[in-house]
Amino acid sequence: MSDPQAAGNFDRFAVNATADSHFSWLRTQLALESTMLAWIRTAVSLIGFGFAIVQFFDRFHELPAVTTVFLPNASWLMGLGLIFCGVLVLVVALWEYRWTRRYLNSGNFAAIAGLTKKGMHTPVYTAAIVLMLIGIFAFFAVLLHLV
DSSP states (O other), X not given: OOOTXXXXXXXXXXXOOOHHHHHHHHHHXXXXXXXXXXXXXXXXXXXXXXXXXXXXXXXXXXXTTOOOOSOTTHHHHHHHHHHHHHHHHXXXXXXXXXXXXXXXXXXXXXXXXXXXXXXXXXXXXXXXXXXXXHXXXXXXXXXXXXX
16 A cells, blocks of 8 residues: 555545446536536526516606616616626626636546547537627616617
């Protein structure tokens, strides 16, 4: 029995390429994917809710029976803030997702990942980037009162 630190190997833990470790790695990848999709759902909710608040209160103020409100721009600012938070959530989640994927595909984990030269492709990046562009468009549409 040899001591890994005595041999100059200061890895956190030993990685053995077995079927069990490969399937554990796959479960970790799927959990990471599921977490990222949850962040995307959260961002969709924030962006959609922020946009809906702005639209609702813009139309609400146009009703004839509604009196003037104390802070007329509060709903606009709150909607803008929610849209911004949705886009920010996507940026942070994508950064964390990318960092964790790189970690799981490098170093000692490369042996158990079983990746080929082509790699593993996932639609998460595409969905997140498209939603981020929609969020940025909605932010500037609300900011510039285009809708």
